[in-house]
Amino acid sequence: MKIDILTLFPEMFAPLEHSIVGKARDKGLLDIHYHNFRENAEKARHVDDEPYGGGQGMLLRAQPIFDTIDKIEKQQPRVILLDPAGRTFDQGYAEELAQEEELIFICGHYEGYDERIKTLVTDEISLGDYVLTGGELAAMTMIDATVRLIPEVIGKEASHTDDSFSSGLLEYPQYTRPYDYRGMQVPEVLMSGHHENIRKWRLYQSLKKTYERRPDLLENYDFTDESQKMLEQIKQKI
Numbered sequence: 001m002k003i004d005i006l007t008l009f010p011e012m013f014a015p016l017e018h019s020i021v022g023k024a025r026d027k028g029l030l031d032i033h034y035h036n037f038r039e040n041a042e043k044a045r046h047v048d049d050e051p052y053g054g055g056q057g058m059l060l061r062a063q064p065i066f067d068t069i070d071k072i073e074k075q076q077p078r079v080i081l082l083d084p085a086g087r088t089f090d091q092g093y094a095e096e097l098a099q100e101e102e103l104i105f106i107c108g109h110y111e112g113y114d115e116r117i118k119t120l121v122t123d124e125i126s127l128g129d130y131v132l133t134g135g136e137l138a139a140m141t142m143i144d145a146t147v148r149l150i151p152e153v154i155g156k157e158a159s160h161t162d163d164s165f166s167s168g169l170l171e172y173p174q175y176t177r178p179y180d181y182r183g184m185q186v187p188e189v190l191m192s193g194h195h196e197n198i199r200k201w202r203l204y205q206s207l208k209k210t211y212e213r214r215p216d217l218l219e220n221y222d223f224t225d226e227s228q229k230m231l232e233q234i235k236q237k238i
């Protein structure tokens with residue numbers, strides 16, 4: 001996957017040199033390029049200006065962004081504008097992005113953008129219902145969530161198919177050695193070696209956690225007869 005990032009602060013992206021994303025880059029699975037669009041600003045390197053009609057703050061000008069995008073070598077990229085007014089990022093969206101070969105992220109700053117910049121983009125995306133100082137942290141989060149879904153980036157596919165949200169449910173509780181830690185023991189079923197019972201226990205725990213913490217996720221969950229019956233039992237017990 002090739003990712004181009006338009007930003008005024010390329011140095012903020014240092015975290016993407018480490019951990020799983022860093023390794024994906026080392027393995028040649030991911031190629032990231034930074035473009036400081038200040039370098040393409042015609043007007044004395046000014047990237048921002050006052051809004052027409054008055055109002056607070058400064059807006060990113062269209063020219064540096066248009067010229068920077070023009071210079072990027074590309075085929076048919078998804079062009080993502082980081083914007084609190086956009087569609088909210090989630091696991092399903094990360095899965096969609098992981099299928100793409102080319103992504104371009106445009107990170108805003110200041111009060112916002114000249115609206116005409118939006119004619120360049122395919123997606124306007126928000127990280128959540130809050131306002132950050134710039135798009136960099138949002139872009140990094142989205143890139144991290146997307147890159148770990150690219151085949152070969154994380155060893156076994158199973159390591160993310162059970163993740164919270166990937167299955168439509170929150171992930172079940174997990175334990176590792178030792179069996180007894182400060183008097184807290186691992187549930188017996190996990191020690192049994194009985195794969196079918198372990199599967200059922202995990203499904204039950206996932207359903208219970210999701211029902212308790214994020215019942216909204218169950219509205220879109222693809223229930224089987226088994227999971228529907230389990231949910232009824234959970235509701236009766238709580």
Ligand SMILES: C[S@@+](CC[C@H](N)C(=O)[O-])C[C@H]1O[C@@H](n2cnc3c(N)ncnc32)[C@H](O)[C@@H]1O
Nearest residue numbers: 082083108111126127128131132133134135138
């Ligand atoms: C201070 S914010 C501008 C907020 C804008 N005045 C508004 O009310 O929507 C500056 C930039 O940070 C980025 N940003 C802020 N919050 C964000 C969020 N929740 N998701 C994605 N990007 C965000 C966007 O690129 C935005 O243009």
